[in-house]
Amino acid sequence: MFCLVDAILQAFEAVMVWERVQEKLSILSDAAKYDVSCASSGSNRKNTNKGLGNSSGSGICHTYTEDGRCVSLLKILLTNYCIYDCLYCVSRKSNDIKRAGFTVQEVVDLTIGFYRRNYIEGLFLSSGIFKNPDYTMERLVRVAKKLRTEHRFNGYIHLKTIPGCSEELMKEAALYADRLSVNIELPSEQSLKSLAPEKKRADIIKPMKYLSENIQRFSHERKLIGNAPSFAPAGQSTQMVIGASPENDLQIMSIANALYKTYQLKRVYYSGFVPISNDNRLPKLGTPVPIIRENRLYQADWLLRFYKFSLKEIINEKFPQLDLDIDPKLSWALRNLDQFPVDINKADYEMILRIPGVGVSSALKIVHARKFRTLGWDELKRFGLAYSRAKHFIVCKDLHSMPRDLHEEKLRQAILGQSKYAKSLSPQFSLFA
């Protein structure tokens, strides 16, 4: 009799535990979701001695949210208790919301349980600041350490570094994590002062610099000595909130460009501000999320990193704001019509990449295929480039004599008039073609 009651109680408690974890998960994933970074790429951790998992090359998106963003990592906060009061953040001290906190073990179990079922590529752990930066950071590091050492977990781990934590903790974090990030938060020091009064630019730049120096030093050592320890092998990234403060795109892109150049950041993420309060220092509730602007920034960022454009070509004092109607590559082309039309059969790869409507894959096909014969429109069409746009900018076997209207405004109208254009607004993948 006694045993039976015991058993029932135990079963009841077990269910309670699951329910509590689920409630925490709902609160702490909800709070983390505004952090856009989802990349799980850039690391190459092999599964040695039959442990669990690996991370290699390009990370996998295991699903997509209903707003179309890639889900590859379990992205949660350890806790949303916070002693700071950053205006743009749902977890800020003064906000009246439900608070929760995971234990280290709970995060470890969730990660392993999800990973083994092929739901995720790994963990992205961030946190509100409770007690103090070191106290918080120490717990984040403990999660990573447990995963790596007790569970021999080789999946992806991204830890947010807590501004103001000690260098020792950062160093330890880098030994277990694939990527670390320090968020730049806002595009100018002034905005930081008014919207995140407890944070200082210097506290953000210092850890970035520290990480950058060490990431390079360790990766250099690893090249010399194969088994030297790894230090955040997937590098560091950062995030900027867009549209909460008045900076223009030129300011934003200049910061991104400087971060790529100075600290070798792997990615800068732009996060369109989602209004969360009626504080008059911020856009009002109901203000639309600047999704198109965010997308244009990603496209511009892409041009910078993969299409060999310089910052000045994309955006400058004369054009300090990215065009919302058309993508920055087309925008550049329209401003530089003297460089067109481009001869598909002769131009070098870099120039072909710059043709609106031509993406990396069709550009590669073009330069390979033209070795065999002179390319005409028939071939081009099969390579998957966007004729309706590209035709204005191309010379090929069949298009020599086509009369073309190389007038900026007319071209712009012609292209804008085409159906579908400017509708493909993916927050993460830039669609130039």
Added chain:
Amino acid sequence: MTRLVYDGSFEGFLTCVFEIYERRLQLAEIVRATLFQPLLEEEVLRIAAAANKAERVWSGLKRKISRESRNDVFKTFLSELPDMERHLLEFIGNAFQSPESVEKDFSNRATLYVSQTARKVHREKHRMEAFVRFQRTSDDIYYASIEPDFNVLPLIIKHFKDRYADQHWIIYDRKRAYGIRYHHDSGAVEEIQIKFEENLTGTFLPESAVAEEEPHYQQLWQQYFSSVNISPRKNTKLHVRHVPLRYWRYLTEKRNK
């Protein structure tokens, strides 16, 4: 016109290619047995897969095209598209005849077909690596069932073997009625066939067959999926482009939705 009928295996297909060259057949077509329909006035050859003949064609290709391109040939084969044999035969013919490499000659029809089909198959492989959802059974097997558009199981073995090296897992293709199974003790992957009970048709196993924790993890994952959504940004079109409707039935996060 001579038609060569084979068993549907890659080896069988390559054997047919071998025979066409060996017998110097001018007008020939390769057909898998499942698609074969006898026509009047034609010659039909039933070809049995022969490892040594297939091997000769394959090593011939090794001298002519890169490993990448040979992978494309295999992937195109796995597409199971009704006309893939014709294009592959043409592509292989071009490769053998041309003194220089043909694999990048995208203005050639067969080359383009192979490269584009291989890409489709590759995309499906990638999707399966993403969309497989294991359920832990009561005897500690991680089981997943899939119904891919193309026959991609041979392509995903390595990925899952490397990743889940310490697990016992099964991925089963319900459409093609075979699966792959890995056991951490042997470290090897084998092909298996399962006889399912008749009422077991869906992706998900009944509660009686899964581990005690399994429904909880499924629920946690569903919770996570709904929590990370930002509703002011809802964009169903984009969502469905990334996760086409036909895959929803595998996905735990879409279960009972």
